[in-house]
Amino acid sequence: MFFIAGIILFLVLAAILIYNNLVGARNSVENAFGTIDVMLKKRYDLLPNLVEVAKRYMKHEQEIFTNLASLRAQATSAVTTDQKVHVENQISGLMRNLMVSVENYPDLKASDQFTMLQRSWNETEEQISAARRAFNAAVTSYNNAVDKFPSNLFANMFGFKRKEVFEIPEAERQNLSAKALFNS
Amino acid sequence: MRKIQNFQSFYETDLRLALIQLDGEREQIVRKILMYSAIGLAVCLLLLFLGASLLPFILLVVAFGLFYYHHYRKFRERYKHEVIRHLVESEGLTYDPVQSIPKSDYQRSKIFTQHPSRYYGDDLVSGLVGKTAIRFSELHTQQQVGSGKNKRYETIFRGIFFIADFNKKFVGETIVLPDVSENLLGSFGSFLQGLNVMRPQLVKLEDVEFEKEFVVYSTDQVEARYILSTALMQRILQLKRNVNTGIALSFIDSHVCIAITIRKNLFEAPHLFSSVDNYNQVAEYHGYIQMCVDIVEQLDLNTRIWTKE
Numbered sequence: 001m002f003f004i005a006g007i008i009l010f011l012v013l014a015a016i017l018i019y020n021n022l023v024g025a026r027n028s029v030e031n032a033f034g035t036i037d038v039m040l041k042k043r044y045d046l047l048p049n050l051v052e053v054a055k056r057y058m059k060h061e062q063e064i065f066t067n068l069a070s071l072r073a074q075a076t077s078a079v080t081t082d083q084k085v086h087v088e089n090q091i092s093g094l095m096r097n098l099m100v101s102v103e104n105y106p107d108l109k110a111s112d113q114f115t116m117l118q119r120s121w122n123e124t125e126e127q128i129s130a131a132r133r134a135f136n137a138a139v140t141s142y143n144n145a146v147d148k149f150p151s152n153l154f155a156n157m158f159g160f161k162r163k164e165v166f167e168i169p170e171a172e173r174q175n176l177s178a179k180a181l182f183n184s
Numbered sequence: 185m186r187k188i189q190n191f192q193s194f195y196e197t198d199l200r201l202a203l204i205q206l207d208g209e210r211e212q213i214v215r216k217i218l219m220y221s222a223i224g225l226a227v228c229l230l231l232l233f234l235g236a237s238l239l240p241f242i243l244l245v246v247a248f249g250l251f252y253y254h255h256y257r258k259f260r261e262r263y264k265h266e267v268i269r270h271l272v273e274s275e276g277l278t279y280d281p282v283q284s285i286p287k288s289d290y291q292r293s294k295i296f297t298q299h300p301s302r303y304y305g306d307d308l309v310s311g312l313v314g315k316t317a318i319r320f321s322e323l324h325t326q327q328q329v330g331s332g333k334n335k336r337y338e339t340i341f342r343g344i345f346f347i348a349d350f351n352k353k354f355v356g357e358t359i360v361l362p363d364v365s366e367n368l369l370g371s372f373g374s375f376l377q378g379l380n381v382m383r384p385q386l387v388k389l390e391d392v393e394f395e396k397e398f399v400v401y402s403t404d405q406v407e408a409r410y411i412l413s414t415a416l417m418q419r420i421l422q423l424k425r426n427v428n429t430g431i432a433l434s435f436i437d438s439h440v441c442i443a444i445t446i447r448k449n450l451f452e453a454p455h456l457f458s459s460v461d462n463y464n465q466v467a468e469y470h471g472y473i474q475m476c477v478d479i480v481e482q483l484d485l486n487t488r489i490w491t492k493e
Contacts, residue, residue, distance in 0.1 A: 035406050116491070123352070123490040130409035137388050137405070 018151045022160050025142035029163055032135035033081075039128045040075070040088065046124055047072055047091075050117045054098065057108035064098050085166065088128075095121070136165040188274055191470055195463060198274065202266045203461040209262070213255045214456055221248055256456055263453030263460060268307065271470050275477055277311035277318075281451075284308050284321040285345045293347075293434045293441035294359055297382045298340050300325035305345075307451045313477055314486035315493075320346040320476045322450050343429070343446035346476055350411075350440045351485050353492045356403035357384065358411050360420065360433040363399040391417045397424060411435045416483065423482045427475055438492070442479065446472070 051065055058065075068091065075087040099118070108114050143162050146155040154160075188194045224247065228240040264281040272279035284305025290296075308321040323345045326337040365373035378386045383401040387408045394417040402408035412420075424431050430445040451469055454460060480486060 032405070039406075119489060119491045126352075126413060126490070127406070127410050129413075131406045133390060133409045134405045137390065141388070 014150075015154065018154050019158065022142075022145050022151060022155060022158070025138070025145045026160065028138040029135070029142050032131070032138040036128065036131040036135055039124065039131045040084075043091075043121075043124045043128065044072060044076065046117065046120055050114075050121060053111065053114045053117060054102070054108060057105045057111070057114075058098075058101065061098065061101055064094055064101075068094055068098075092125070095125075132166045139163045139165045188470070188474075191467055192463075194274065195466060199267065199270060199466065200461070202270065203466070206259075206262060206266055207459055207461050210259060210456055210460060213259060217248075217252060217255065217456070220251065224248070252456065256453075259456060260453045264307075264451065267453075267460070267466060268451045268469065271466070271473055272309050275311075275473060276313075277309050277473075277477075280308045280310075282306060282308075284323060285319060285347060289347060289441075290323065290325065290345060293345075293436060293443075294357060295361070295432045295434045295441060295443050296325070296340050298327045300340055301328040302326040302337055309473065309476070313480040315488055316349050316351070316480045316485040318346065318348040318476065318480060320344055341443055341445065344444045344450070344472065344476065346442040346444065346479060348440050348442075348480060348483075348485055350435060350438055351488055351492055352411060352490050353438060354407050354411055354435065356407045358387075358400065358402040358404075358408045358435040359383065360398050360400050360412070360435075362430050362432060363395070363397055365399075389417065390414075394418075394421055397421060419483050423479065426478075426482070440483065440485070444475075 047068065051068055054061075055065055071087055071091050071094065075084065075091065078084045078087055099121075102108055102114075102118075145151050146160050146162050221244075224244045228244050231240045232238075261281070268281065269279045285308065287300070287303050290300070290303070303323075303325050305321050305323040308319065310317075310319040312318075321344070324342045325340045327340050328335060329338050330336055363373075363377075365376050374386075374388075377399050380386070380401070384403045385401065385405065387400040387402045387405055389395055389400060389409070389412060391414065398420070400408060400412065420431075420433065427444055432443045434441045450472060454462065454465060
């Protein structure tokens with residue numbers, strides 16, 4: 001009798017632990033996603049300042065500025081994660097082009113204000129990349145909990161679904177490429 | 185970044201003369217020691233012949249020890265001044281043979297959780313490598329274990345402790361330690377690492393090779409990844425291969441601290457009975473200084489593309 005009661009107690013405790021672990025993993029994913037949003041917000045705030053200074057010197061890149069402005073508007077109104085990621089990747093791509101074009105404007109390159117903004121931009125880009133990597137790590141740990149035995153039994157029972165990791169664009173993987181912009 | 189490009193020619197042109205001179209002084213000391221020892225020994229034998237006990241022999245050995253130590257200490261100072269200082273200054277850095285990385289900095293690095301009850305250090309090197317301020321010294325720290333008759337001291341760390349200004353701003357604490365338990369126990373080891381109450385959160389990074397060699401703890405998951413970019417992880421792995429010994433790192437207060445384990449006394453003169461004009465020995469010491477200077481380049485600390493200048 002006590003033996004059976006012991007087994008039942010053990011199973012109940014194990015179930016509570018496993019369930020709490022799943023909830024904890026899901027919350028870490030949400031928390032990590034929130035951090036990406038914070039970092040992206042930092043970038044949105046920085047973008048207009050950077051564009052404003054660059055515009056004063058760069059006469060032939062008006063198209064990039066117009067596109068950036070419209071993408072920023074899209075980014076703030078994007079609803080789904082997919083939309084957000086798509087817009088973010090486009091902004092990163094355009095900014096990379098812009099930073100390469102800076103080479104043609106020595107006055108802009110020499111401007112202290114622009115250099116500081118450019119440094120802040122690099123910093124934010126790396127922070128976003130770090131936040132994405134943290135998100136991916138949280139998702140991997142959550143997915144492991146959802147897929148591995150015995151927690152997968154509870155995951156199915158309580159509707160915990162696998163989550164997708166962020167695809168990091170190839171260009172961003174080479175996160176030190178920004179160095180090249182300064183080494184001229 | 186290296187100032188001395190060809191060590192062999194540097195040795196011949198810049199060091200050789202000083203070493204030969206030092207060796208002359210050493211030979212003089214040795215002659216003096218041998219002469220006094222011979223006289224002492226003759227007197228002892230005479231006393232023994234006259235029926236004295238072994239006491240004069242014991243006194244002779246003690247006197248020999250004190251005499252040797254006295255001369256070695258002075259010679260060691262000369263060696264550090266003439267050879268090590270020259271090596272360090274030729275790399276554009278400054279040298280203090282007596283000072284070391286302070287205990288407060290060692291403890292602030294949080295690489296070692298044990299409290300050091302004995303703290304020894306010397307040979308402090310400091311200066312700028314490009315835009316990066318660096319400091320390093322030899323350290324030997326020990327902790328007391330047991331009590332009463334069983335009291336003994338165990339080494340916590342012995343080797344070179346290196347501190348440099350880091351090129352990114354951060355506020356938290358990130359510690360990179362050699363991975364022992366995961367290598368031994370696999371995923372169970374990793375589980376145990378997560379339970380370590382002495383450390384902040386465990387950070388699982390995506391670089392498999394890096395994860396195999398190191399375990400990372402940090403107060404902030406995102407900041408740890410901001411510091412340990414994919415490029416820096418590879419650079420740390422490369423550094424570990426180059427120094428070919430155990431390394432542990434911490435990123436605290438906008439500085440990077442690196443503990444490089446080397447289990448021998450560095451930057452010291454050889455004993456008085458062997459020549460100081462020893463290319464291999466000086467080359468080895470130079471190698472350690474160069475290794476520390478090269479860390480700046482290897483970890484790319486002079487790249488200042490972030491807001492920290």
